[in-house]
Amino acid sequence: MLHLFMTYDFDEIIDRDGTNSVTYEGWRSFLFANEQDLQIPYANHELISLWVADMAFSSPPPVLDAVRARLDRKILGYSKIFDPHYGKVLKDWFLEHYSWDIDTDELVSAPGIVTALNRLVPLLTEPEDQILITTPSYAPFKRAGDQCGRGVVFSPLQENEGKYEMNFADLRQKIENPVNRIRVFILCHPHNPTGRVWTTQELKELGQLCLDNDVWIISDEVHSDLLREGQSHTPMAALFPHSDRIITCSAPSKSFNLAGNMLSHIFIKNTTMRAEWKRLFSDYHSPLSIAATQGAYEHGAEWLRQLNRYLDANLQFLKDFLTEHLPEARYQIPEATYLAWVDLSAYLPKRKDTDRWAVFFAQKAGVLIEGQEDFVANAEGYIRINIACPKATLHTALIRMAEALNN
Known part of the structure; x- marks a missing residue:
């Protein structure tokens, strides 16, 4: 696989019609589940999807090559991860990118990190216990407590300029x-939706607070590869190597546009909890998922480097556009992720035609985004924009959104 010196095309417009894409074809059931009769004056092919966190770019060519090579083996039978080279590829990746020497004996797997959260919360808690999250929050963090009957306590993040x-x-x-009986803290690191990369000092203070009070930490680190220039990621578990009460969730899904790959890595150091996980949950996988994941971590570093450069440019383009066309919007380029967290509060008093930004932009601009109601609490007036798309697509969407707001 000679991909080291390739230049990848992130300006390519890829047609997702007919691919069973949640982004392209499943948006109504997610964004407007309780408003199935909502009238949107745009055909499906006219809508621009900037909502769910998968990218509009091709998955990396080295990954597609790995999948094709696996297909050439002709049999897609029951599959688990047996090849020790897979573990070596993971060890090399985490060591090179985060200076974290993982122990593959601690590794279990799940179809996705949301699935892992839904499994872990009831494993780590009793019915009368509660979990703690910071807000605004990725909504499945709250749902991980709700659906198993655990209380969810919020700690609002503080915004400073x-x-x-x-x-x-x-x-x-x-x-x-x-009285709160907090037993689990779910950490989003880097943070979705705000894009913060937590500093080592912040992580140490948080980790010590939780561990001193017998609180498990589940650290969702799925956005850790998507860093702005000059930023670095430190895994929470790497700061507390002797603790077995930190569970790390990682996946190639965001980094390499493999959300449909359904293979995530969950590091559980505690032997009792890991044994219980293995007793309850299968670790069979699609053979294509195994090939794609190994291909991403073994041959995808250069693609990821070029991707992050393109994302940097798109985020700066968004900032420049807002400054010129929507000057009352508040937005800072995030330290990580490809998700822009934009405060449109100043425009709310001028809009009498909706109380939900998702509805407003779908109806008035044909642009699908997520609004404050999708981020639990402490998100009033905000929208989240997925900028991981060709610049031309982003530009068209922003023109429509600005026209709708300024009309």
């Missing part, structure tokens, strides 16, 4: 209050 920070006084008060 566009930069979000943890409120450690609030976190301490909620964790140390025995």
Whole structure:
């Protein structure tokens, strides 16, 4: 696979019609589940999808090559990960990119990190226990508690000139209050939707607070490869190597546009909990998922480097566009992810035609985004825009959105 010196085309427009894409064909059941009769004056092919977190780019050519090579083996039978080279590829990736020497004996797998959260919360807690999340939050964090009957406690992040920070006084008060029975903290690292890369100092303070109070940490690190120039990612578990109460969730899904690959890596150091996971859950996988994941981590580094450069440019383009055309919008380029967190609060008093940004932009601009209601709490007036698309697509969407707001 000679991909080292290739230049990848992130400007390519790829037709997703007829591919059973959640992004392209499943948007109504996700964004407007309770509004199935909502009238949107755009045909499906006219809509621009900037909502769910998968990319409009081709998955990496080295990954597609790995899948084709696996297909050439002709039999797609029952498959687990037996080849030790797979573990070596993972070890090399985490060591090179995060200086984290993983132990593959701690590794279990899941179809996705959301599935892992839904499995882990009831494993780690009793019915009367509660979990703690910071807000705004990726909505499945809350649902991981809701669907198994666990209470969910919120600690609002504090915004300081566009930069979000943890409120450690609030976190301490909620964790140390025995009435709350906090047993699990779900950390989003880097953070979705704000794009924060938590510093080593922040992680150490949070980790010590949780561990001193017998609180498990589930660290969702799925966005860790999608860093702005000059940023670095430190795994939470790497800072507390002797603790067995930190569970790390990682996957190639965001980094390499493999959300449909359905293979995530869950590192569970605690032997009792890992044994219980293995007792309850299967680790069979699609043979194509195994090939794609190994191909991504073994041959995808250069593609990822070029991707991040393209994302940097798109995020800057968004900032420049908002400054010129929507000057009352508040937005800071995120430290990680391909998700832009934009405050449109200043435009709300001028809009009497909707109380939901997702409805407004779908009807008035033919652009699908997620609004404040999709991020649990502490998100009033905000939208999240997925900028991982060709620049021309992003530009068209922004022109439509600006015209709708300024009309």
